[in-house]
Amino acid sequence: MRTRLRFEIALTLLVKLAALTALYLLFFAPAHRPAVSAAAVAHHLYASPHQGVAR
Amino acid sequence: MIDSAAVELSRLQFGLTAMYHFLFVPLTLGLSLLLAIMESVYVMTERPIWREMTRFWGMLFGINFAMGVATGLTMEFQFGTNWAYYSQYVGDIFGAPLAIEGLMAFFLEATFIGLFFFGWDRLSKIGHLACTWLLALGTNLSALWILIANGWMQHPVGAAFNFRTVRMEVTSFYDVLFNPVAQAKFVHTVSAGYVTGSIFVLAVSAWFLLRSRYPEFAKRSMTVAASFGLASALSVVVLGDESGYTASQNQKMKLAAIEADWQTEAPPASFTVFGIPDVAARTTHYAVKVPWVLGLIATRSTNEAVPGILNLVADNAERIKRGIVAYRALETLRAHPDDPGARADLMNNEADLGYALLLKKYTDKVVDATPEQVERAAWDTVPGVGPLFWSFRFMVGIGFYFIALFAYAFYLSARQRLDRHRWFLHAALWSLPLPWVSSELGWFVAEYGRQPWTIDGVLPTFLSASSVSAGSVWTSLLGFVVFYSALAVVELYLMVKYVRLGPAAEAQAVPAGAAARRAR
Numbered sequence: 001m002r003t004r005l006r007f008e009i010a011l012t013l014l015v016k017l018a019a020l021t022a023l024y025l026l027f028f029a030p031a032h033r034p035a036v037s038a039a040a041v042a043h044h045l046y047a048s049p050h051q052g053v054a055r
Numbered sequence: 056m057i058d059s060a061a062v063e064l065s066r067l068q069f070g071l072t073a074m075y076h077f078l079f080v081p082l083t084l085g086l087s088l089l090l091a092i093m094e095s096v097y098v099m100t101e102r103p104i105w106r107e108m109t110r111f112w113g114m115l116f117g118i119n120f121a122m123g124v125a126t127g128l129t130m131e132f133q134f135g136t137n138w139a140y141y142s143q144y145v146g147d148i149f150g151a152p153l154a155i156e157g158l159m160a161f162f163l164e165a166t167f168i169g170l171f172f173f174g175w176d177r178l179s180k181i182g183h184l185a186c187t188w189l190l191a192l193g194t195n196l197s198a199l200w201i202l203i204a205n206g207w208m209q210h211p212v213g214a215a216f217n218f219r220t221v222r223m224e225v226t227s228f229y230d231v232l233f234n235p236v237a238q239a240k241f242v243h244t245v246s247a248g249y250v251t252g253s254i255f256v257l258a259v260s261a262w263f264l265l266r267s268r269y270p271e272f273a274k275r276s277m278t279v280a281a282s283f284g285l286a287s288a289l290s291v292v293v294l295g296d297e298s299g300y301t302a303s304q305n306q307k308m309k310l311a312a313i314e315a316d317w318q319t320e321a322p323p324a325s326f327t328v329f330g331i332p333d334v335a336a337r338t339t340h341y342a343v344k345v346p347w348v349l350g351l352i353a354t355r356s357t358n359e360a361v362p363g364i365l366n367l368v369a370d371n372a373e374r375i376k377r378g379i380v381a382y383r384a385l386e387t388l389r390a391h392p393d394d395p396g397a398r399a400d401l402m403n404n405e406a407d408l409g410y411a412l413l414l415k416k417y418t419d420k421v422v423d424a425t426p427e428q429v430e431r432a433a434w435d436t437v438p439g440v441g442p443l444f445w446s447f448r449f450m451v452g453i454g455f456y457f458i459a460l461f462a463y464a465f466y467l468s469a470r471q472r473l474d475r476h477r478w479f480l481h482a483a484l485w486s487l488p489l490p491w492v493s494s495e496l497g498w499f500v501a502e503y504g505r506q507p508w509t510i511d512g513v514l515p516t517f518l519s520a521s522s523v524s525a526g527s528v529w530t531s532l533l534g535f536v537v538f539y540s541a542l543a544v545v546e547l548y549l550m551v552k553y554v555r556l557g558p559a560a561e562a563q564a565v566p567a568g569a570a571a572r573r574a575r
Contacts, residue, residue: 005114005553009121012545019538020125027531028132034521036139042221044140045412045518046385 057416062520064528065137068535070502072129074495075539079123079546081494084198084245085252085287086116087191090171093279094187098180108276109187110175111558112256115550117172122546124165127201129535137528141509141519145223148214148231149204156200164193198248199241206237209501210305211510216405218388223513236305239297240501246290247497250457251490253284254483257464259554261483264474272558274473277483281464288457295454296352302504303353306511308367308436309504314349315339315444316363323350324361328448332440337365339444364437372433375424377404378411383422409513410436416517438506446496446503453493460486 090113097105131153134142142149167190174183207214213230214223225231257280263273302310315332316324317339326348330339353361362370384400385408391397401408413432414424424432460483467473474480505511509519 002114005118005549008549009118012542012549013121013124016125016542019541020128023129023531023534023538024132027527027534028136032527033136034139034523036143036521038143038221041140041143042389045144045415046221046382046389 057517057520058522058525059517060525061523061528062517064525064532065133065520065523066516068137068528068532069130069133071532072126072133072535072539073502074498075543076123076127076130077494077498078491078543079119079126080198081244081248081251081490082119082255083116083123083194084248085250086112086119086255087194087252088249089252089256089279089283090116091184091188091191092283094184096279098184104272104275107272107558108279111272112276113171114553115255115259117168118546118549118553120168122542122549126539126542137521137523138509138519139521141514143222144514144519145211145214145510148207148211148223148225151225151228152200152204152207152231156197156204160193160196160200162193164190164197167193195245198245202241202244203232203234203237205501206234206240207231208508208510209240209505210234210236210301211513216408216513218385218401219392223510236301239294239301243291243294243298244497246287246294247490247494249287250284250291251494253280253287253461254457254486254490256280257284257460257483258485258487261480262554263557265477265480265484269558270474274468274471277464277473278468281461281468284457285461285465288454288461291454292458295451299352300355303361306504307362308364308371309438309443310353311362311364311367312438312440312443312504313447313500314361315342315440316349316361317365319360319363319366320350322354322360323347323357324353325349326352327444330444332444334440364440368433368437371410371436372429374407374410375413375429375432378407378409379414379422379424380404381408382411386422406512409508409510409515412515412518413507415515435507438504443500443504446499450493450496450500453489453496456486456489457493 090109093105093112094109096102097109134146167186170178170186171183171190174186178186211223212234213225213227215226216222217224231237256276260273260276260280263269264277299310302313314327315330316327317337323346325344325346327339328343328345330342332339347357349361350357350359381401381404384397384404387394387397388401410432411421413435414421414428416435417428417431418424463479464473464483467476467479507515507517509516
């Protein structure tokens with residue numbers, strides 16, 4: 001029984017690893033991430049239309 | 056312009072993944088300590104049944120751990136993609152406990168779970184027991200670091216805003232570690248985990264007794280679950296009271312929303328047991344109140360008031376106005392970093408800078424905000440009263456039910472009558488989903504009650520989200536739903552299968568040599 005359980009857990013972990021990798025590559029890899037620098041945060045949070053962004 | 060659909064979808068995605076991940080966590084927390092207790096009894100008494108118990112519940116622990124491990128990783132994926140502004144703004148502080156959790160606690164847990172499963176016939180009894188306790192320690196330390204990170208979101212201490220780097224930076228890691236909100240959340244959360252583990256053992260053992268299977272095994276397991284569960288359920292209430300007290304000190308609006316208290320009552324405030332909150336009319340209909348209770352819980356005094364929502368909104372409008380002064384000073388400092396007047400203005404009003412950011416929902420020209428915009432932003436600081444009011448009451452109701460259930464189980468166990476009352480066994484079995492329901496409600500109260508902030512008083516949620524499209528969040532959300540649903544099905548399948556096989560099947564799997572050694 002334990003061998004069977006080990007096989008089932010190992011298989012599930014493998015499938016999970018593959019699914020997580022696929023999700024990461026499809027939606028969250030660096031290519032999908034917006035580039036956010038300190039200047040971008042300053043612009044997003046603290047820039048009024050009448051003021052330029054200090055870089 | 057901020058895409059509100061993308062913000063809401065990002066919130067939904069993060070909330071769903073966090074709640075899914077937390078289906079596994081409380082059982083891991085609870086079972087790890089129960090395993091350590093059972094194995095300690097085995098080492099002390101050398102009675103094989105305690106070893107069988109440790110191994111059987113350890114097998115179910117292993118299934119849960121394997122299914123749950125790495126399901127929290129998807130939240131870390133989201134920080135960089137959906138919450139990039141948040142990550143840049145507070146990553147210096149928030150990232151540290153998460154990194155420590157991964158490097159220290161998770162590896163401790165992962166190492167000793169391996170030794171727990173593969174070390175039975177390779178380690179001495181004491182050596183294996185030490186591994187089991189270290190596994191429980193690692194599991195609990197994991198929760199500690201995560202809750203330090205979460206506690207900082209609720210009560211951001213030990214950090215300051217640096218206008219040159221435009222981010223929050225650590226000023227005292229000691230304060231971050233010993234944040235009273237984080238500490239209260241930690242003990243409350245792990246106690247809830249111990250209750251979950253105890254209910255799980257109680258319910259599965261009740262199922263065995265109902266089917267007249269493994270009665271000695273089931274009764275001993277129930278005895279451990281009843282005593283440990285009773286202590287844990289009482290701790291949850293006491294430590295939840297501490298959580299309520301820290302909220303009254305640091306998150307007054309959250310507490311007022313949970314209580315649907317619109318007006319500030321004369322102290323000591325009463326506790327609303329039942330009522331129908333009416334947000335539009337800003338009142339609570341048919342309120343049934345217990346005098347003094349809220350005042351005693353929230354202030355631990357009889358002469359201190361608990362502020363109501365209307366008063367807090369008025370206070371927050373003033374904080375927004377002071378935040379505008381800080382915002383204006385910041386604009387000046389970005390052009391002239393050494394301007395002494397602007398520095399003084401920022402320093403004097405820095406605590407309210409985040410409140411000015413709430414105005415970004417209504418105007419890009421924060422410093423020129425109208426009184427109407429200030430009032431709307433002040434009302435935005437009120438989280439959803441109805442959902443918080445009811446979630447909290449259901450959670451507390453379930454908590455008190457657990458105390459009654461464990462107390463009765465403890466009584467039956469002491470009288471050696473655990474298998475005499477079938478109605479009790481049915482009640483124990485059907486209570487199985489309740490700790491998960493109450494844990495998820497607890498998280499909902501904590502996180503939904505933090506709105507409209509990601510970092511309380513510092514960074515509004517709508518400004519924390521990245522400029523990603525709603526379409527891309529929908530697609531990844533769909534991917535998560537498919538992934539997590541599949542895992543949930545596998546978890547249920549494996550759990551049911553191995554519970555049905557029972558401890559005898561586990562014992563049969565022990566190699567012949569090991570069985571002979573065990574018999575000796």
